[in-house]
Amino acid sequence: MNKIPDRIGRYTILERLAVGGMAVVYLGFETGDSALQRLVVIKQILPQYDADDGFQRMFLQEARLAANINHPNVVEIHEFGTWEEQPFLAMEYVQGVPLNILMRHASENRQKIPAGVAIGIIAQACSGAHSAHELTDPSGAPANLVHRDLTPHNLMVTETGHVKILDFGVAKATSNQEKTETGMLKGKLPYMSPEQLWQSDIDRRSDVFTLGVVLWEMLLGERLFAREGEVATINAVLNSTLPRLDAARPDISSGIMSAALSALEKDPAKRTRTAEDFRTALLDAAREERLDISEDAIRTYVNSLLGESLAARRQQVQGQVEKSFSRVSNEADPADPSGTTPPSTAEAVRRGVLWGAGVTAVAVAAAFYVMLPSGPPSPSVPLTGDPDITIMLAPTVSPDILKEDLEPLRVYLSREMGETVAWRFATSYAETSEALISGEVDFASLPPTLYVKTVEASPQVELMAVKVHSGTNGSDGILLVAEGGPIQTPADIAGHRLCYSDPNSTTGYVLPRGALRAHGIDPDKDMKGPAVVSGNHLALIRDLIDGKCDIGGTFTAAYMNADEAGINAAKARVFQITGRTPHDAICSGPEVSESRKEAMREALLDFDPKREAGLEMVGGIERLSGFSPVTDAVYGPIRAALDADRGSALLE
Numbered sequence: 001m002n003k004i005p006d007r008i009g010r011y012t013i014l015e016r017l018a019v020g021g022m023a024v025v026y027l028g029f030e031t032g033d034s035a036l037q038r039l040v041v042i043k044q045i046l047p048q049y050d051a052d053d054g055f056q057r058m059f060l061q062e063a064r065l066a067a068n069i070n071h072p073n074v075v076e077i078h079e080f081g082t083w084e085e086q087p088f089l090a091m092e093y094v095q096g097v098p099l100n101i102l103m104r105h106a107s108e109n110r111q112k113i114p115a116g117v118a119i120g121i122i123a124q125a126c127s128g129a130h131s132a133h134e135l136t137d138p139s140g141a142p143a144n145l146v147h148r149d150l151t152p153h154n155l156m157v158t159e160t161g162h163v164k165i166l167d168f169g170v171a172k173a174t175s176n177q178e179k180t181e182t183g184m185l186k187g188k189l190p191y192m193s194p195e196q197l198w199q200s201d202i203d204r205r206s207d208v209f210t211l212g213v214v215l216w217e218m219l220l221g222e223r224l225f226a227r228e229g230e231v232a233t234i235n236a237v238l239n240s241t242l243p244r245l246d247a248a249r250p251d252i253s254s255g256i257m258s259a260a261l262s263a264l265e266k267d268p269a270k271r272t273r274t275a276e277d278f279r280t281a282l283l284d285a286a287r288e289e290r291l292d293i294s295e296d297a298i299r300t301y302v303n304s305l306l307g308e309s310l311a312a313r314r315q316q317v318q319g320q321v322e323k324s325f326s327r328v329s330n331e332a333d334p335a336d337p338s339g340t341t342p343p344s345t346a347e348a349v350r351r352g353v354l355w356g357a358g359v360t361a362v363a364v365a366a367a368f369y370v371m372l373p374s375g376p377p378s379p380s381v382p383l384t385g386d387p388d389i390t391i392m393l394a395p396t397v398s399p400d401i402l403k404e405d406l407e408p409l410r411v412y413l414s415r416e417m418g419e420t421v422a423w424r425f426a427t428s429y430a431e432t433s434e435a436l437i438s439g440e441v442d443f444a445s446l447p448p449t450l451y452v453k454t455v456e457a458s459p460q461v462e463l464m465a466v467k468v469h470s471g472t473n474g475s476d477g478i479l480l481v482a483e484g485g486p487i488q489t490p491a492d493i494a495g496h497r498l499c500y501s502d503p504n505s506t507t508g509y510v511l512p513r514g515a516l517r518a519h520g521i522d523p524d525k526d527m528k529g530p531a532v533v534s535g536n537h538l539a540l541i542r543d544l545i546d547g548k549c550d551i552g553g554t555f556t557a558a559y560m561n562a563d564e565a566g567i568n569a570a571k572a573r574v575f576q577i578t579g580r581t582p583h584d585a586i587c588s589g590p591e592v593s594e595s596r597k598e599a600m601r602e603a604l605l606d607f608d609p610k611r612e613a614g615l616e617m618v619g620g621i622e623r624l625s626g627f628s629p630v631t632d633a634v635y636g637p638i639r640a641a642l643d644a645d646r647g648s649a650l651l652e
Contacts, residue, residue: 007031008042008083011090027093040078044088063089065143069135073128074165075156094166096158097306099214100616103152105305107221115251117301118218119282120293122211124163125155126279129211132165133204133275146202150210151191152217153616159310161298189233190226194266197234205268208278212263215282216242219249219260230556231476231577238266255285388419389596392444394432395502395536396584397558397621399425401565405619412612416603417596428535429504436461436589443588443600448581448638449506455632460590462597465604465627466634467583470617473628475555477507477578479515480544483571487550490519494526499552500533501540508537510641511578512553517644538565538621545571553578557623564620579641582634586627605629 004016004026011028026042060080067077079090099121106113129150135143147154149167156164193209195202216224220243225236242264245252259281265271272278286293303310391413393402402425413421424441426432433454436444443464446454454461466473481487486496493516501508513523521527532549534540537558544552545568562569586604588597604627609618617625 008088009081011040011042039093040090041093042088042090045086065145069132071128071131073124073163094156094164096156098153099155099157100152102157112221113218116291116293117298119286120298121163122215123279123282125211126275128165129207129275147207149188150207151188152214157302161295189230194238195268197237205271208263208272208275212260216260219245253289255288259285387422389421390424390441392424392426392432392435392441394429394445394447395426397536397538401621405622408612408618412607413603417599429502439589439591442592443586445584446587447506447584449510450504451585452635452638458590462588463630464586464588464601466585466630468626468628469557469583470623471625474580474582475557476580477511477555479512479551479553479575479578480572481551481575482544483573485550494521495528496550497528498531499540499543499549500531501537506581507555508553510645513645514641515576515578541567541572561621585630
């Protein structure tokens with residue numbers, strides 16, 4: 001995805017906005033004699049999905065359904081097409097701010113979002129959701145369209161106080177007919193309905209639950225179900241008691257409380273039946289309390305929080321697009337008598353052709369939005385000659401995924417360090433450790449067990465920071481078995497083949513072996529040998545599904561996001577949770593200078609995906625949301641597990 005196309009269909013591409021998940025997103029505008037010359041956002045499937053016929057078929061089906069939603073509270077899809085054998089969607093370019101950013105700014109300013117504003121936003125979202133839920137296919141049969149991800153990230157609040165739902169139907173297209181909801185458990189766990197987490201059949205009531213969570217969080221000013229770790233979050237959704245809204249917000253009436261509680265019923269049979277019913281209940285309660293839920297009230301509040309920054313970013317984006325249009329105009333034939341050369345951005349804005357009332361720094365399409373940084377955009381640092389700093393990455397997943405997912409981080413580090421930074425991709429965990437100790441590389445990303453073993457071999461290796469994935473500092477290890485395979489209970493384990501991702505992996509080796517011993521099973525004597533060493537976590541899941549082994553260890557994020565790599569994770573199921581570990585840590589080699597170590601530590605801890613890439617996290621698999629400080633003490637449980645596993649060996 002390094003080369004940006006000049007055009008996709010009839011759209012001239014101005015810039016690439018984001019790469020992640022299943023798609024790449026571009027900013028473009030219509031060209032041609034009959035073009036409206038409006039800005040559009042193009043979402044195109046990544047090349048690795050080209051060969052997946054099931055994915056292509058479902059993407060086409062869902063895109064066509066979503067394109068038939070005609071409602072002012074749902075983002076408009078202008079066109080679904082194919083360009084150079086790759087499907088794409090052209091969508092409207094929405095002005096405004098994602099709700100999660102609005103909520104964050106309210107929290108940072110220690111403000112409670114006014115009840116009328118919160119209800120007004122959710123009421124509009126309910127209206128758009130109900131329109132989509134009521135959609136029928138060409139034969140008149142219900143389309144049964146469920147968004148599945150109506151989170152604050154996918155609710156766009158415009159500068160005029162209007163709400164748009166993003167990405168309706170496309171999320172469902174990431175699965176195929178044979179897949180259960182297992183493959184969809186990726187990312188926004190705190191907003192999923194209980195039935196979604198249970199991988200049961202879901203309907204429109206699942207979206208009602210999610211909107212109930214969003215309303216509650218807006219009113220409460222804090223997260224409702226989010227906890228430290230995926231398992232704790234899931235348990236909170238399924239079992240926790242809701243905090244009382246009226247205790248924190250005396251201005252919340254019993255009618256609002258009742259409407260919110262009904263939407264958040266854990267049993268779908270007891271929950272508010274439709275988004276329209278939820279909307280009606282909220283409007284009735286607001287009317288009784290004489291709350292101002294109008295778009296004017298929402299607009300006033302948005303501008304009070306973000307007016308100055310939106311105006312500044314509007315001017316910045318206008319300058320960037322002006323430059324892009326100048327390039328397009330310069331490339332056009334000056335002698336062209338047709339008069340179809342695009343006008344300048346300034347002229348187009350005045351005419352209201354491109355951006356209506358203006359532009360903002362937020363470009364939105366489907367599940368992506370891009371908020372440009374406050375400074376100039378970071379240029380990609382070319383890798384010519386030998387790099388100044390080399391960071392080796394352990395093969396937790398394949399190099400092509402690591403390279404694409406972590407490119408924004410590499411560009412950022414090059415800029416912040418003032419030196420050219422390059423990745424090197426190890427072929428094994430052991431190679432990562434050996435290259436760091438020998439000084440062959442300056443820094444390395446070490447999984448927990450590999451860090452412990454590396455420090456044992458070279459105490460001069462030093463922790464810089466630990467990765468934060470999807471907002472968490474740690475990951476749960478899990479044992480997986482094949483769906484419908486020979487292992488159904490612990491009594492079935494012995495005599496079957498075991499998979500390891502790598503002998504130096506924590507969740508792929510150390511924790512699984514400890515879990516087996518807890519069941520009275522010796523992983524070296526009681527299992528069918530030899531064990532399969534898959535090489536990385538995604539390869540382990542593939543090996544398990546392909547029948548090369550019957551049970552294996554990995555971590556939750558790899559399992560939940562495996563579908564991003566084209567793996568049908570629904571064919572594997574979680575057998576047991578094996579423990580919790582820190583995420584991988586960036587470590588320095590023995591000969592790195594103190595000044596360079598300090599500069600790297602500061603740069604890592606200051607990395608902000610929102611500022612650098614306009615996203616909550618970077619990478620469809622890595623889902624890197626930042627870094628946090630770390631001390632050696634957190635590795636105590638890993639050392640204890642290694643000591644307990646007599647089959648583990650120190651680095652050679």
